[in-house]
Amino acid sequence: MMKEGEHPFEPFRMKTVEHISLTTRGQRQQALEQAGYNLFNLPADKVMIDLLTDSGTGAMSDEQWASLMRGDESYAGSRSSQRLSESVNRIFGFKYFLPTHQGRAAEGILATCLLKEGDLVPSNTHFDTTAANILARGGTPTNLVIDASKDPNDPNPFKGDIDIERLDEFLEKHQSRVPFCMVTVTNNAGGGQPVSLSNIEKIHNLCNAYEIPFFIDACRFAENAWLIKQREPGYENWTVESIAHRMFSLSDGATFSAKKDALVNIGGLLLMNDEKLYQNAKNELILREGFPSYGGLAGRDIDAMATGLIEGVDEGYLAYRTGQVKWLHDELKNRGVPVLSPPGGHAVYIDAGAVLPHIPATDFPAQALTVEMYLEGGVRTVEIGSVMLSFISPENGKLVTPLLELIRLALPRRTYTESHLRHVIETAVSIVEKAQEINGMEIIEAPELLRHFSAKFCWKNSVSPTR
Ligand code: F0G
Secondary structure: OOOOOOOOOOOOOOOOOOOOOOOOHHHHHHHHHHOOOOHHHOOHHHOOEEOOOOOOOOOOOHHHHHHHHHOOOOOOOOHHHHHHHHHHHHHOOOOEEEEEOOHHHHHHHHHHHHOOOOOEEEEOOOOHHHHHHHHHOOOEEEEOEOHHHHOOOOOOOOOOOEOHHHHHHHHHHHHHHOOOEEEEOOEHHHOOEOOOHHHHHHHHHHHHHHOOOEEEEOOOHHHHHHHHHHHOOOOOOOOHHHHHHHHHHOOOEEEEEOOOOOOOOOOEEEEEOOHHHHHHHHHHHHHHOOOOOOOOOOHHHHHHHHHHHHHOOOHHHHHHHHHHHHHHHHHHHHOOOOEOOOOOOOEEEEEHHHHOOOOOHHHOHHHHHHHHHHHHHOEEOEEEOHHHHOEEOOOOOOEEOOOOOEEEEEOOOOOOOHHHHHHHHHHHHHHHHOHHHOOOEEEEEOOOOOHHHOOEEEEOOOOOOOO
């Protein structure tokens, strides 16, 4: 059903639709001013195509809606928690798990249980919430992704891999200060790029040698497993489920935001093999999330997650899903928009540094590009550059900036069609054509941690010439 160069056939049809409000450029300009030029502050009804995130924004299936009705709201021992256990054990295979209201709650509990001030946590690239949870407890997140990840055009099929040599050196030098290692699959902050199974095997071996626990940030494990099946020699004939099993069997646990590959609007998991950690994490969970049968969720959310976990590893769905991302990537690239290649699993990343080479990182080129994409076509994207990812290192007080200034076009699952994405493509192409006229931005106010969610901006040279 998938021909080269064509948008993939959707393996579903619509049963419920959601209205999109069409806006004028003038209305969008006004909305931007009110939002302090931060797209997180926009009212959603002023957005025509919302590619801000693929997290919790997908369409649930009829089976998942049926699961909501079936949800058992018993405080303890509910049938829904039993169904979740069955799905979780089938997919992940860890000894213990706890549901949480979303991924960052699992990260927060893990950091509380394992981390102390002065600790270091290496990963390929920590996502912002993971980094913030480590920083908030006095630790330092360290990113050790391979060099190919720095080059937006490097064809390496696994640009999410950790640089094993650097990890080895890092662990040798800091062993006593590393409470656990992580790897993010797929590597969201580094372009949604997959991590290979051979890399995960090597991380596992190193962590074993240094006796350091190894956790997977498993948000997009199904997309990662599918890309392993497509790209890593030797796994062509493996099922996505068996690849996922292999990945998880090489680790000691995982944090998981179910809002991605479990196809639900809310939910998360903390998974582990160590019983002592489980007991401590359970106490933390009861303190802040809820009883282990429901975490911070309603029984119906738990039930929808149980169903979504199984739908998320369906290979027909994953072929469509990653095929749609690839189609958008290829169309943009063919039309001269600089994108990060090869395409990842959940999003297309435009290289804002290449679109706006006249704007230095300190003037936030990627933020400027998100603002222009909205103004031009009502398309909401997200900055993954110096606004989101730079921070002052507690180690040495220096500013740590990201490798690339990117904007992410995250595709909500099972939500937008080819014609929606054609509008996105036309919007991006028209911005690239007038890129020299776009100014940098500056921050007017921002909190210390996770500043991209609420910072306010203005154009660097008073008013951008594009308006
Ligand atoms: N880890 C990764 C790799 C993520 O992408 C996210 C969320 C989280 C952890 C935290 O999960 O939102 O359920 O608390 N990413 C969203 C995004 C917000 O837009 O990429 P959460």
